[in-house]
Amino acid sequence: MDFTLSSMKKDLLRWMQDPTGILLWIVLPLMIGGMTALLFGGGGGVKPHGVLLIADQDDSLISGLVAGAFSQGELGELISVEKVSVDAGTERINNGEASGFLIIPSGFGAAFFESTPVTLTLRTNPAQTILPGIITDVTEILLDAGFYAEQLFGPEIRAVRTADKKGAVDEVLVSSVAVAVQQKIDSAATRIFPPALDVVIVEPPPTEPAVPLGFLFLPGVILMGMMFAANGLAGDYWTERELGALRRIVFAPSRLMPFLVGKALAAGLVIATIGGLTLFVGFLYLGIAWHKLPASLLWVAVSGIALFAWFGALQMSSSSRRAGNLVTSMLLFPLLMIGGSFFPLASLPNWMAAFGRRTPNGFIADQLSSQITTAGAWSIGAQNWLIVLAVAASGLLVCAWRLQSGFARS
Amino acid sequence: MLVVENLIKQYGDLMAVDNISFEASQGTVFGLLGPNGAGKSTAINCISGLLKATSGRIRVAGFDVQKEGKKARKSLGVVPQELALYEDLPAIDNLRFWGKAYGMRGAELQSRVQDVLAHIGLGDRAGDLPKTFSGGMKRRLNFGCGIVHRPAVMLLDEPTVGVDPQSRERLFEMVEAERNNGTCVLYTTHYMEEAERLCDSVAIIDHGKLISQGTVAELRAQLGARDVLQLSGEFPQASTELAVKNLVESGLSDLEMISQEETSITLTLTSGSQHLPAIFSTLSDAGGKVSETNLRSPNLETLFLLLTGKELRE
Ligand SMILES: Nc1ncnc2c1ncn2[C@@H]1O[C@H](COP(=O)(O)OP(=O)(O)OP(=O)(O)O)[C@@H](O)[C@H]1O
Ligand SMILES: [Mg+2]
Numbered sequence: 001m002d003f004t005l006s007s008m009k010k011d012l013l014r015w016m017q018d019p020t021g022i023l024l025w026i027v028l029p030l031m032i033g034g035m036t037a038l039l040f041g042g043g044g045g046v047k048p049h050g051v052l053l054i055a056d057q058d059d060s061l062i063s064g065l066v067a068g069a070f071s072q073g074e075l076g077e078l079i080s081v082e083k084v085s086v087d088a089g090t091e092r093i094n095n096g097e098a099s100g101f102l103i104i105p106s107g108f109g110a111a112f113f114e115s116t117p118v119t120l121t122l123r124t125n126p127a128q129t130i131l132p133g134i135i136t137d138v139t140e141i142l143l144d145a146g147f148y149a150e151q152l153f154g155p156e157i158r159a160v161r162t163a164d165k166k167g168a169v170d171e172v173l174v175s176s177v178a179v180a181v182q183q184k185i186d187s188a189a190t191r192i193f194p195p196a197l198d199v200v201i202v203e204p205p206p207t208e209p210a211v212p213l214g215f216l217f218l219p220g221v222i223l224m225g226m227m228f229a230a231n232g233l234a235g236d237y238w239t240e241r242e243l244g245a246l247r248r249i250v251f252a253p254s255r256l257m258p259f260l261v262g263k264a265l266a267a268g269l270v271i272a273t274i275g276g277l278t279l280f281v282g283f284l285y286l287g288i289a290w291h292k293l294p295a296s297l298l299w300v301a302v303s304g305i306a307l308f309a310w311f312g313a314l315q316m317s318s319s320s321r322r323a324g325n326l327v328t329s330m331l332l333f334p335l336l337m338i339g340g341s342f343f344p345l346a347s348l349p350n351w352m353a354a355f356g357r358r359t360p361n362g363f364i365a366d367q368l369s370s371q372i373t374t375a376g377a378w379s380i381g382a383q384n385w386l387i388v389l390a391v392a393a394s395g396l397l398v399c400a401w402r403l404q405s406g407f408a409r410s
Numbered sequence: 411m412l413v414v415e416n417l418i419k420q421y422g423d424l425m426a427v428d429n430i431s432f433e434a435s436q437g438t439v440f441g442l443l444g445p446n447g448a449g450k451s452t453a454i455n456c457i458s459g460l461l462k463a464t465s466g467r468i469r470v471a472g473f474d475v476q477k478e479g480k481k482a483r484k485s486l487g488v489v490p491q492e493l494a495l496y497e498d499l500p501a502i503d504n505l506r507f508w509g510k511a512y513g514m515r516g517a518e519l520q521s522r523v524q525d526v527l528a529h530i531g532l533g534d535r536a537g538d539l540p541k542t543f544s545g546g547m548k549r550r551l552n553f554g555c556g557i558v559h560r561p562a563v564m565l566l567d568e569p570t571v572g573v574d575p576q577s578r579e580r581l582f583e584m585v586e587a588e589r590n591n592g593t594c595v596l597y598t599t600h601y602m603e604e605a606e607r608l609c610d611s612v613a614i615i616d617h618g619k620l621i622s623q624g625t626v627a628e629l630r631a632q633l634g635a636r637d638v639l640q641l642s643g644e645f646p647q648a649s650t651e652l653a654v655k656n657l658v659e660s661g662l663s664d665l666e667m668i669s670q671e672e673t674s675i676t677l678t679l680t681s682g683s684q685h686l687p688a689i690f691s692t693l694s695d696a697g698g699k700v701s702e703t704n705l706r707s708p709n710l711e712t713l714f715l716l717l718t719g720k721e722l723r724e
Contacts, residue, residue, distance in 0.1 A: 013503060017539070240496075243493075243495060244492050247460060248555070249511065250459065251460065251488045253480045253483040253513065259511075
């Protein structure tokens with residue numbers, strides 16, 4: 001224990017001699033994250049444009065008007081409507097190929113005129129956030145207001161459109177539109193709409209609360225910093241070897257594990273500091289509840305140790321520092337790309353996002369994302385903590401084995 | 411204190427250490443002498459546990475390096491041939507860290523670290539980073555890191571390489587201080603004058619083999635009072651051989667030719683300076699030309715030359 005702490009202290013003292021590297025690991029992700037966030041909403045980048053699938057089983061004048069409402073005016077530029085059969089629509093929404101799928105049952109037109117309750121089915125794409133939210137809102141309004149919606153809510157929809165052109169469709173806007181719409185409905189409903197028009201949206205209930213864009217970027221940006229730091233710090237094994245210090249460790253009677261654990265703790269501390277700063281800024285900026293911070297921070301520290309352990313194992317399994325750096329940087333950037341650091345996982349096609357969640361950093365980011373978006377102070381499941389701890393421990397064991405079997409000896 | 415029995419270390423076909431045995435006792439400095447590639451570092455690395463010996467037995471302070479590795483390592487202090495320091499960690503923290511690595515702690519460690527700092531003459535640079543140190547200062551700290559835990563046996567692998575004369579003298583004093591404290595020191599070098607100055611006993615190795623062993627006085631005696639005469643120039647082979655034979659017959663009975671090449675020959679004899687004129691005239695009669703003469707009085711260096719027919723250092 002004593003030697004573990006002393007090993008940790010030694011590395012912290014050493015790394016503090018060169019704070020520029022650490023600073024870089026903080027600044028770089030924020031810069032890249034900021035830039036992609038801009039690009040993402042920007043005119044040249046990915047523009048929120050959704051596909052709404054409609055299966056019109058009623059095929060009446062009224063149902064046609066409901067379907068048409070989506071493709072008219074300002075809304076039409078945000079959402080394109082495709083008429084499909086129920087089967088085709090179900091398949092495509094399951095594959096994540098559309099933002100929403102609306103089924104208008106037969107008898108809708110008649111029910112509308114007779115003011116009897118009718119059930120419409122709207123399914124939204126859980127992988128997307130903003131467009132399904134808009135579609136849900138608009139559908140609800142449509143179902144409440146009938147085909148007057150477009151005329152009635154033109155200004156709000158226009159607001160979404162113009163904001164989109166400026167590249168800033170964000171959660172604030174969407175929710176303010178929703179509030180404005182709600183207010184109009186509240187004030188005008190009793191006068192304009194027949195009160196008996198009672199339409200229900202079922203299956204699924206909006207699966208996901210609309211997650212603000214910043215929330216989507218934060219975990220990826222933090223993971224980028226963590227990955228840079230873990231990779232950079234793992235190169236220190238080479239430095240220690242070049243300094244000859246690893247050989248002295250072999251001469252010494254102490255075991256290698258306390259030495260490695262101490263080093264990993266130091267790395268965890270540095271990574272938690274880097275991630276913690278970004279977390280702090282993110283919490284402040286996005287207004288995330290502070291009681292979610294301790295678990296987020298601990299998650300960052302523990303996963304940081306796991307990443308460091310495996311980057312270290314990779315470095316020590318390489319034949320030279322250059323080879324090690326080549327291997328890790330060949331892994332680093334693709335992992336960051338697929339793991340959601342450049343483009344949030346939620347913005348990727350479903351299959352890609354599913355794959356990204358299985359990368360180490362994607363997994364960590366995904367858990368961190370659920371930690372900061374869902375209610376409760378501790379949202380990461382015990383089994384996920386165990387997974388990360390096991391990964392950290394196995395990485396350190398590989399490091400110990402490599403040290404013993406040759407890395408420290410030459 | 412340190413017992414090495416039939417140590418063999420093989421790299422493929424190469425016998426880096428070829429069946430070496432020696433014993434070094436408490437409060438003495440034992441020198442391992444040999445030219446580049448003789449196997450000194452290999453032997454030391456087998457003792458320190460850095461390398462696994464192919465065969466043989468090594469005991470440190472009574473503990474078998476293989477079977478009781480941890481206890482043996484605890485009694486060993488190693489000063490590696492290459493510097494092994496955290497250059498970006500203050501000198502005092504280097505010493506503390508290695509003290510901790512050997513299980514020292516608390517007040518004992520703190521006071522020992524202060525002692526070592528004073529001993530290696532770095533008391534006033536304790537808080538500075540070794541990367542700002544001179545080569546000699548780094549060497550001294552490297553030495554300090556090996557003695558923090560008061561080892562019973564010390565391994566020093568060519569500690570004076572690249573060290574200025576002043577730091578070198580300081581290092582000798584530090585080694586002597588350790589010896590006077592009862593430490594058994596194993597010291598490798600290819601400087602014979604270092605061995606003569608520092609070592610109580612010496613083993614000479616070449617190509618991994620032990621070729622001579624004893625106290626410095628014993629080895630000197632083995633050499634006798636013979637000088638070594640090295641001549642460069644032109645020496646036709648057959649006639650030179652004949653000339654040397656003639657010289658022996660004409661009264662220089664202990665004259666011996668150790669090595670012979672077209673451009674240089676090496677001879678040994680007693681009172682070499684008195685016989686130079688006779689040697690020169692006989693050689694030139696035989697068609698030889700002497701362009702350079704080097705006469706050396708007996709020391710360990712010339713002993714090595716006698717034993718192996720070659721210089722210790724090129
Ligand atoms: N890892 C290795 N693999 C193969 N051969 C080696 C290895 N290490 C050393 N040798 C060989 O073993 C022999 C002894 O080397 P060693 O380093 O012990 O010499 P030394 O006496 O310490 O020389 P120096 O005075 O130059 O330090 C040399 O021939 C060297 O080439
Ligand atoms: Mg050597």
